Amino acid sequence: MKFVDEFRDPQKAERILHDIRALASTLMRGRTRPLGIMEVCGGHTHTIFRYGINRMLPCEVEFIHGPGCPVCVLPRGRVDDCIALAQRPGVIMTTFGDAMRVTGSKKNLLQARAEGADVRMVYSPLDALKLARAHPDREIVFFALGFETTMPSTALTVLQAQREGLTNFSLFCNHITIIPTIKAVLDSPDLHVDAFLGPGHVSMVIGTESYRFIADHYRRPIVIAGFEPLDILHSVWMVLKQLAERRCEVENQYRRVVPDAGNAPALEAIATVFELREFFEWRGLGSIDYSGVRMRAPFASFDAERKFSLPNIAIADPTACQCGEVLKGAIKPNQCKVFGTTCTPDSPMGALMVSTEGACAAYYNYGWLDRTKTGTAAPRA
């Protein structure tokens, strides 16, 4: 398949791995702890496990799976609010597929649907607008979530709804923004991250300069990476090369998709519709200032939070969960006290077990080979 197979060539992979091994062995001289590379984006986590990249790398290099799965980090109280909205008479709740499985304090949208709520999976927020046109007697709510990757399409949908004068469409906005989140992770005292793989899709919108502070202030190399397996290996090689040469820069491996300046029309749509919230709660990380967005006042009539009264109850993360420590690389997913016992993909207790892109779910589904290798857990039957 053109533009895909070129990035999955095992011979090219072996050549890059050869160079990675050489660099890693040089870098490990005098170190006792493996080199920690955080992939911020859940899409990268998915690729790493799907292609077994974590098992291909030398043991001197470890991935630390960051907070980049927007479904995982959504707090339980927000999911409860969404379910309460979906259960209102006359409401059709619409959202992306994997958002339907994220659990609140008691249940998720799939369970709410089974109990009678009208919840529909859409592939784009524009599909929610189609429903609004087709059902003028119903209130169509789009449960919007995601980083800057999905934010432009939501913003453009709201602008379209405004142009059409639709009165039965609203947004339950849970979009979050990546930069304050990376900053919060970097400010953590127990962080064990030597370098970053920057998110490809988010950077397509925001460009590469926004990450400058990571290199300049926090002295960590960052490489914006694509999502094919060769992209990941190539990016790992690039950060190791920076470390070996004692450089800390923002480099763009995903140049074929990510322009350094980002996407101006997308950024403009975001700025028109959204503004930063002072506080936004994350599962596993607690509240991060200015990390979430809400709709600006001129769009109040499309804002489900203003249109309907919501319970808006904050629900604390379960105390047994160690998601925060996993996100910062202090422990591995399987070293969490509840991993694989009370917290599994069937019954996720912590944030990172919710979506297949969450670090713990990926580790649980794809990673038991590694746990066997390190002797920390037995394979499941």
Added chain:
Amino acid sequence: MKTTGAGAMKSSGRSWMERMQGQCITMAHGSGGKAMRELVEELFVAAFDNPLLAAMDDQAVVPLDELQTQGNRLAFTTDSYVVSPLVFPGGSIGELAVNGTINDLAMSGAMPRFLSCGMILEEGLPIGELADIVHRMRDAAIRSGVTIVTGDTKVVERGAADKLFINTAGIGIIKPGVAIGSDRARPGDAVILNGAIGDHGIAILLARNELALESSVESDTQPLHSLVAAMLDACPGIHCLRDATRGGVATVLNEFAASSKVGIRVIESSLPIHESVRGACEILGLDPLYLANEGKLVAIVPREQAQTVVEAMRRHPAGLESAIIGEVVEASPGGVVMATAFGGTRVVDTLVGDQLPRIC
């Protein structure tokens, strides 16, 4: 069809089908009265056309003597079909209801003989649409040499079902000496697949028109009993057989690994998969290993006979793309691992719930 009494209900020169043009199913078609008797006799009995059904008794009475010459055990199965839309590229709920039950029988090595047909009709279903499905069932049964000998019809109120649900049960005969079971895989065995995966899952997804994607992918619905017969001729000692329907090939492999307490190692580059399905999976973030199929089987056979079995399969129309896709191993008992085409190794676990398209 549980409607006693004989005699086709004719009136005014026009056939029943002509009179039913543009008509819909009503509650009267499930009432047990005249409308129901007409539906059963003029549509079902006429289409499936065989003396056991035409007797119109509450049960089909099957003579045993002929069956006894064909084998020494009965295989008996049932399955319900609730697919939407009713007609999709490459097939319909009618072909699925016949082929699916045939395949469930075939996976024990049985030769399917008789089917039942239970219809749950939603009030408002156009009779023309129902007739189309019934005729597709008839054609599928004729192609496979099975007979639909008994049935039942119920009508439910609008909103209580999604147009049409079909249940089929089936009986088949197993020859002496055939012993297939999911607990019989042994380290060293080869894992075989009869063709490209994921066609049905993607065809249905695209047929629902929820995605702005165009593709020529067609469902792979097909009966597999004659392919299995060819495989058994080549290797009477096949260890495991299962059709990879919902949950896909990954689910079947996990079931074999768990039941046989062995590991299974799949080679990604050997997996047959059509380019159009690969492309759709890339766009939607789906894994073809978990997509549904309706004409694919996974077999585990002794290593030394694997090549002979694959060659026999490739001579059969349902097995042209057959391939050895992996092996049974001692390591990681109960688990399935895949050597990726990229050079890595990953676990192929069972899914929690359905695959859902990812957010980004």
